[in-house]
Amino acid sequence: xxxxxxxxxxxxxxxxxxxxxxxxxxxxxxxxxxxxxxxxxxxxxxxxxxxxxxxxxxxxxxxxxxxxxxxxxxxxxxxxxxxxxxxxxxxxxxxxxxxxxxxxxxxxxxxxx
Amino acid sequence: xxxxxxxxxxxxxxxxxxxxxxxxxxxxxxxxxxxxxxxxxxxxxxxxxxxxxxxxxxxxxxxxxxxxxxxxxxxxxxxxxxxxxxxxxxxxxxxxxxxxxxxxxxxxxxxx
Numbered sequence: 262x263x264x265x266x267x268x269x270x271x272x273x274x275x276x277x278x279x280x281x282x283x284x285x286x287x288x289x290x291x292x293x294x295x296x297x298x299x300x301x302x303x304x305x306x307x308x309x310x311x312x313x314x315x316x317x318x319x320x321x322x323x324x325x326x327x328x329x330x331x332x333x334x335x336x337x338x339x340x341x342x343x344x345x346x347x348x349x350x351x352x353x354x355x356x357x358x359x360x361x362x363x364x365x366x367x368x369x370x371x372x373x374x
Numbered sequence: 375x376x377x378x379x380x381x382x383x384x385x386x387x388x389x390x391x392x393x394x395x396x397x398x399x400x401x402x403x404x405x406x407x408x409x410x411x412x413x414x415x416x417x418x419x420x421x422x423x424x425x426x427x428x429x430x431x432x433x434x435x436x437x438x439x440x441x442x443x444x445x446x447x448x449x450x451x452x453x454x455x456x457x458x459x460x461x462x463x464x465x466x467x468x469x470x471x472x473x474x475x476x477x478x479x480x481x482x483x484x485x486x
Binding site: 301302305319349351353358362365 | 411472474476477479
C-alpha cells in the first residue's frame with residue numbers, strides 16, 4: 262500500500278545531541294513537509310520541500326535542518342540548538358506544493374532524557 | 375498572514391446525534407482551500423474533507439459535510455450520526471499558496 266512511513270515511533274535525546282527523524286513516502290509525491298505538534302496545540306510548519314534538492318523554512322525552522330536528496334525521503338535533524346525539542350513530529354506529503362490535501366505519517370514522539 | 379480559529383476546546387455528543395465543529399478563518403487571498411483533519415489518540419492525521427474558496431456547493435464526504443459561509447469566513451464541520459469511533463481531535467486548516475495553517479483543534483468525545 263502507498264503511504265508515508267516515519268521512524269522511529271519514539272525517540273529519546275540526550276542534551277546536546279543531534280537526532281534524525283526519518284520520513285519515507287512511496288506516493289510519488291513531489292512535495293513533503295515537517296510539522297511539530299505540542300500538547301493541546303495545532304501543527305506548526307518546520308520545513309517543506311517542493312521538489313528534490315529544494316527546501317524552504319517554515320514558521321519554526323530554528324534548531325532544525327533537513328535534506329531532500331531523493332524524492333521519497335525527507336529526513337529531519339533536530340540539532341542541539343533546538344532548546345525545547347520535546348514534541349510530536351509529523352511528516353506529510355502532497356502531489357505538489359499547490360495541490361493538496363497533505364497525507365500524513367504516523368508521527369515520531371521525541372523526548373529529552 | 376492566514377489565521378484559523380477554532381473556539382471550541384472540547385465538544386460532547388451522544389452517539390447517533392449530529393455535531394457541528396466551528397472554524398473561522400482570516401485571509402487576504404482570493405483563492406484558498408479549507409480542510410478538516412481528524413487526529414485519533416494514536417496520533418496520525420486523517421484527511422476528512424476539503425472546500426475550495428470558489429466552490430459554490432458545500433463539500434460532503436459520507437457523514438461529513440462542510441458548512442462553508444464565505445461572507446462570514448466560516449467553514450464548520452458537521453458530523454451526522456456520530457459514532458464512538460469519531461472521538462478524536464479535529465483540526466481545521468487553510469491552504470495558502472504553498473502551505474497549510476492549522477487551528478488549535480477541537481476535542482470531540484462521543485458517548486454511548
